[in-house]
Amino acid sequence: MSAKHMKTVSADDLADMADRTREDAPEGETLGADFWKTAKVVFPDGPKERLTVRFDRDMVAWFKSQGRGYQTRMNAVLRSYYEAQESERDDR
Numbered sequence: 350m351s352a353k354h355m356k357t358v359s360a361d362d363l364a365d366m367a368d369r370t371r372e373d374a375p376e377g378e379t380l381g382a383d384f385w386k387t388a389k390v391v392f393p394d395g396p397k398e399r400l401t402v403r404f405d406r407d408m409v410a411w412f413k414s415q416g417r418g419y420q421t422r423m424n425a426v427l428r429s430y431y432e433a434q435e436s437e438r439d440d441r
Contacts, residue, residue, distance in 0.1 A: 360405055390425045397424070
């Protein structure tokens, strides 16, 4: 998807948006209500790349409220998502 089709929105704006899912889209698997209660954070080894990113304030505040190492936890959550997407792609 090209950048000209992307739009930045806040969490509140997102909640107010109408569902734009195609009617013929297949149902995805649900993670269940307890997924994140039992999920384990796996901290990757190896060097990191320094870069500047922008996150929603409430997301940063929430991760920071969890204590020291919030950036590493954010990275672990992104890695978990990445690995799930790669696994799904490999299954095709």
